[in-house]
Amino acid sequence: MEAKEKYKENQLTDLSKDTIDGEIATINFGPTHPSTHGIFQNVLQVDGEKIVSAEQTVGYIHRAFEKLAERRPYNQITPITDRLNYCSSPINNIGWEMTVEKLIGAEIPKRVQYMRVIIMELARIADHLICDSVVGVDAGALTSFFYPFTEREKIYELYEEICGARLTTNIGRIGGFERDFNETFHTKLKSFLKTFPPAFEEFNSMLERNRIFMDRTKGAGPISAERALNYSFTGPNLRAAGVDYDVRVAQPYSSYEDFDFIIPVGVNGDTYDRFMVRQEEIRQSMRIIQQAYSNLPEGSYKADLPEFFLPPKAEVYNQMEALIYHFKIVMGETHIPAGEVYHAVEGGNGELGYYLISDGGRNPYRLQFRRPCFIYYQAYPEMIKGMTISDAVLTLSSMNVIAGELDA
Amino acid sequence: MSAISNEQVLKRLNEFFEADILSNEEPFGLLTLEITPSKSYEIIEWLKNDTVLQCDFLTNIAAIHYPKDTNREMVVVYQLHSWRNNFRLRLKAFLPISNPSIATIVPIYNGANWMERESYDFFGVNFTGHPDLRRILNEDSMDYFPMRKEFHLEDETREDKDDRFFGRF
Structure with a gap:
């Protein structure tokens, strides 16, 4: 042939x-x-x-999410998305919510958009921290694995203040959030903004110019920009190869155009460059959070979409309309118009896309996840060919292949 | 936002493939074209190499099953992206369920390899010329394509759940 x-x-x-x-x-x-x-x-x-x-x-933890989604009401699909890249669940959740909002044409208040940016960037920091510290572990540096986990714990505490959960967050609702940021969140975020940068630099100093670490990671598992594009790479792995594509800049969503940040790129596309790109992205994420938090607009924490928000209990008992909406949401009978929409967000690993086809019913006709891990993991054999086994381990962890996202 | 508008993309494509672009629409600003399945390889290769459009990134491949559309039950959807011109493009090829075959695009994009295997695994789309068309996420011994609409999510022999009153299948 x-x-x-x-x-x-x-x-x-x-x-x-x-x-x-x-x-x-x-x-x-x-x-x-x-x-x-x-x-x-x-x-x-x-x-x-x-x-x-x-x-x-691949496929050891395949859970048939796309098939499951065809029978679930829209708000019940959010918890499925948690389990894709479980290191940055809030990005998955919010990406899915924005997909549905795009289809129903909802107008999202500016405050919600900024709140989402803060949460998504916190999630990106948590995701990259895990990836980078694990690269350290695989190179033999266990200390640098424990240091950032103190900081990651603070991010998980922030999630808890917003939604009550830590890992599989199910954060937010279609149209906004279930509640506004509370007092504890504000206190904890302010303290995080102050304490994180020095703690992060301490972690960074353990690895960035560490002779042993550099010897191990430089030249391990490289990929050229051309090959990476041919393999449909996105995210930090592509940027490490020197291509400055970022969905947040190319096709801004959720008011990303309001913020000032740079897209770091690497040169060789090897393990060290992937590590360095992620480290710099953490700093840029901090910049975005600072900008979003200091300019957090006043207003409502949710859009005017009563079909997607459970009304207060007191109203359910006393008002006809609230009772109807309560019933519709609980029974999962929120119908959305027929249509076809693709929405992409910059996930922890690259372009996370949702291709949703609705036939007007209570659940999607077809939902496909564009999972960046699944796509770039194909290149792994090519990247480790001619390397040693210890390089293969480093390459795998620096590519940040997450089993949940790989197998959906 | 895009440097090239959808009309310009369509016009440029029509200059070369007028007979093979069967219809077009723009749901949410994303140009969606129906193409002749036998020309899919040619069109995608041309789009990658065209110096004007430079549509050279494959975002994803999805398959959809519409059991009610006779002779065009299976749809293969290619989503392409031009980063230089910042526009997305969606190509759809409709195939009959009796013979859902379409040329592979792995020689153009290596990244299509697993995407096509996934569509084969779940929908049974036969990508002719694919270097390694095997199941990917499901077990190798499986003998059906689970994402097709005839396979319901829940066991139909169950009698303890009756969802008829809620319009559910």
Whole structure:
């Protein structure tokens, strides 16, 4: 087949036979290897320490989210999105809510948009902190894993003040939030804004110019910009290869155009560049939070969409209209107009897209998640070819492949 | 916002593929074209290489099943994105369920490999020429395509739940 030949041509040339000096051994890397940070299997063909080829097996935690979504009312799909990239659930939740809002044409108050920006950037910080500290662990630096977890805990406490949950947050509602930021949140956020930057720089100083860390990560698992684009990379992994694409800037949503921040890019697309891009993004996220918080507009914390917000109990008992809405929401009978919409947000790992097709009923006709992990993980064998197994571990963790997002 | 408007994109495409663009619409500002399935490879390759449109990023591939549309039950949706001109483009190819075959675009975009495998896994779309068309998320021994609409989410033999009154299937 002609297409097959073309495909082979497009792949990087295989290591030729004469560069292999020993016997080829097959190693199962995963599915439950401690350094894979999730359930992935890689069947590696190794020649001594050198990886000759790799093949991934995915789908160990496939939960059929797209099928589940076809039977759920819109507000019950938000908890499903939690379980995609569970390191930054609020971004997934808010991205989904904005998709539905786009379809129903809801007008979202400025305050809600700013509140969302604050939460999404906190989630991005938490996501990148985990990724970067885990890169440290895989390079042998355990201390730098524990330091940022103190800060991540503070972010989770902030989530708790908003929605009561920590990891799978189900934050917000279609049209806004269930309640406004409370006093404790304001106190905790102010203290976080003050204490986080020095704590982060302390963590950064442990790794950024660390000789051992640099030796381990520089040149490990590189990918060129051209190959990354061919593999449909997005997010920090693409930016590490030197392409400055960011959904927040290219197609701003939720008032991102109001804020001043830069998109960091790398040069070599290797593990060190991916680490450095994420570190700089954390600083930029802090800038965005500071700007959004100091300019937080007055107004309502939710849009005027009674079909998506449970009315206060007192009204349910006394007013006909409130009772109807209460019943409709509880029974999941909120219908939205027919239509077809694609909405993308910049998730922790790249362009997180929701392709929603509604036929006018109580649940989507079809919902597809564009999951950045699933798409860029394809390039993994190409990136680790010719590297050692320890480089493969570092590459996997620096790509931030999250099992939940990979398998949906 | 985009540097090139949807009309200009459509005009440029019509210059080369007028016979193969069967219809167009713009839901929420995203230009959506229905194309002849047999020309999908050619159109996507042309879009990638065209110096004016520069539509050279594959965002995703999705399949949709419409069991009621006779002879065009299966839809393969390609979403492309031009970063330089900042516009998105959606291409739809309608296929009959009896033979849902369409040319693979893996030679153009390596990233399409798993996206196509996913559409095969869940909908049974046969991407001809795909280098490795196997199931990806489901078990290899599975003998049906679970996202097709004839497979209901819940066991239909259950008698303890009666959702008829709520218009649910």
